[in-house]
Structures are given as C-alpha cells and as structure tokens.
Amino acid sequence: MDSYPFLKGHGTENDFVLLPDHDGTVHGELGAERVRALCDRRAGIGGDGVLRVIRTEQIDAGRGQPAEWFMDYRNADGSLSEMCGNGIRLFGRHLALDGLVDPAQPVPIGTRDGIKTLTFAGGRADGEITVDMGTPKVLEETEVSVVVAGVERRWPALHVDMGNPHAVAWVDDLSDVGPLHDAPVHDDAVYPDGVNVEFVVRRGPAHVAMRVHERGSGETRSCGTGACAVMVAAAFADDAARDTDYRIDLPGGSLRVSWTADDRVLMTGPAVLVARGSTDL
Numbered sequence: 001m002d003s004y005p006f007l008k009g010h011g012t013e014n015d016f017v018l019l020p021d022h023d024g025t026v027h028g029e030l031g032a033e034r035v036r037a038l039c040d041r042r043a044g045i046g047g048d049g050v051l052r053v054i055r056t057e058q059i060d061a062g063r064g065q066p067a068e069w070f071m072d073y074r075n076a077d078g079s080l081s082e083m084c085g086n087g088i089r090l091f092g093r094h095l096a097l098d099g100l101v102d103p104a105q106p107v108p109i110g111t112r113d114g115i116k117t118l119t120f121a122g123g124r125a126d127g128e129i130t131v132d133m134g135t136p137k138v139l140e141e142t143e144v145s146v147v148v149a150g151v152e153r154r155w156p157a158l159h160v161d162m163g164n165p166h167a168v169a170w171v172d173d174l175s176d177v178g179p180l181h182d183a184p185v186h187d188d189a190v191y192p193d194g195v196n197v198e199f200v201v202r203r204g205p206a207h208v209a210m211r212v213h214e215r216g217s218g219e220t221r222s223c224g225t226g227a228c229a230v231m232v233a234a235a236f237a238d239d240a241a242r243d244t245d246y247r248i249d250l251p252g253g254s255l256r257v258s259w260t261a262d263d264r265v266l267m268t269g270p271a272v273l274v275a276r277g278s279t280d281l
C-alpha cells in the first residue's frame with residue numbers, strides 16, 4: 001500500500017484519525033500496529049483512536065445492521081471497543097459534510113454495540129449533533145484505586161455499561177487522583193475486558209465535572225460514553241426525574257446528556273474536522 005486518505009478531528013478534544021475505506025479494500029484487517037502508528041503523537045498523525053469509515057455490508061461486525069455506514073473504532077493501542085461517543089459525532093460530521101448522508105434526516109450508524117442514530121441541529125451538516133446512545137445498564141458497585149505520590153487511594157465505583165464498560169467514582173476533588181499516568185486498578189472479575197474509569201465531582205444541580213482514564217488510550221480530554229455513564233450514575237444518585245438535562249464538564253469541553261422516560265441516553269455536543277490529507281503510514 002502506498003499512500004491513503006485520512007481526516008483528523010475531535011469532539012471536545014477527544015481526537016481521532018478517520019480512515020475512509022468504504023469498500024474495505026484499502027485497509028484489509030486494519031492491524032493494531034498500523035493503528036498505533038497513526039495515533040502516535042510524535043511519529044504519526046496523533047489521536048486517541050482511529051475511526052474506519054466503511055459500509056456495514058463490507059465488515060463482519062456490521063453485517064445485518066440497518067445502516068449504510070459502520071464506525072469501525074479502535075483505541076490508540078490498537079484494541080477494539082464496542083462504542084465511542086465522541087467519535088461517532090465526528091464520524092457523522094464527516095459523512096454529512098462530505099455529502100455521504102442527509103443531515104436533514106436521522107442518520108443511523110452501525111457500531112459493535114448496534115445502531116446509534118444521529119440528529120443534526122437544524123438539519124445542517126455543521127449543526128450540533130445529538131446521538132441516541134441506547135439503553136444504559138446500571139450494574140454493581142465495586143472499587144477502583146490509584147497510587148498518588150506512593151499512597152494508594154481507593155473509591156467505590158458504580159459499574160455502568162454504555163455498550164462499553166465504565167466505572168464511575170465520586171471524588172472530593174479531581175486532583176485527588178493524581179496525574180493518571182497508570183490505569184486505575186479495577187476488579188478483573190467484574191471487568192474481564194478492562195474498563196474506562198471516570199472520576200467525578202459535583203458542580204451544581206444537574207452539573208458535574210469529570211476526568212477519565214480510557215481503556216486502550218490512557219487519560220483523554222473527553223469521553224462521550226464516559227460522560228453518559230457519569231450522567232446515569234449522577235441521575236441514579238440524585239433520583240433525578242427522567243429527561244433532566246445534565247451538563248458534564250470535561251477537560252476538553254462540555255457535553256449535554258439526558259436519560260429519557262423511555263430509558264434511552266441522549267448525548268449532545270460538538271464535532272470538529274481539522275485536517276484532511278494522505279499518509280504513507
């Protein structure tokens with residue numbers, strides 16, 4: 001393979017390399033080594049993950065899903081995940097701006113966690129995007145821990161499944177968890193495939209702030225599925241009325257999330273394409 005096209009963008013500074021590969025002929029299996037090379041922030045393009053843009057009929061994981069396009073998501077270390085909330089808005093932005101979908105209509109996207117439907121504000125390709133993230137699962141409470149300056153700190157953490165696994169821990173201050181260079185320690189029996197860990201503080205009514213350590217990508221500036229898991233944990237703790245809009249602040253920006261009366265989580269936020277080109281990586 002010589003050079004091939006890419007786009008680069010972010011959602012609340014959770015950044016991704018997009019690889020158009022509509023018929024699955026450009027990248028074949030898309031190996032972990034290539035993903036790591038693309039995401040490398042010094043020797044590559046740089047990103048928290050890679051989104052391959054492929055037709056659902058061309059990928060085993062997508063076949064049978066009633067959507068033309070499939071988001072084939074990989075973490076920066078090359079591992080697969082079921083879903084990416086910031087990535088799917090960016091994926092939709094690219095499809096809409098490049099005329100591959102009609103933003104005036106709801107846009108279904110295939111993922112390893114099934115179909116997610118995107119709505120563009122004002123029916124505009126550059127409008128804010130709301131994603132129907134599906135039904136969350138609130139599971140058991142466990143513990144997570146980190147070592148800060150040689151001292152182990154532990155917190156109870158609620159297991160929330162947003163298609164991918166999350167552990168949500170309430171802390172007194174977001175600096176309590178230290179620099180998060182290493183993955184927080186979790187219970188492998190509860191999270192056999194690893195976990196995304198969110199640390200959360202309250203900012204006001206229906207308003208929280210969080211940091212996240214992502215499975216496969218390390219600490220990131222934002223995580224869409226993580227923001228949804230945090231909203232669900234907060235609404236659960238608050239016994240909040242359904243359809244309450246929560247504001248979730250992250251290091252890279254803010255997202256709005258609500259849990260509807262019919263048990264679906266809706267996430268709204270920005271998505272920005274910043275570059276396109278071709279690469280030999």
Ligand SMILES: N[C@@H](CCC[C@H](N)C(=O)O)C(=O)O
Binds near residue numbers: 014080084216
């Ligand atoms: N940043 C993403 C989540 C990406 C996947 C995650 N690291 C996992 O392995 O489950 C988001 O915006 O949701």
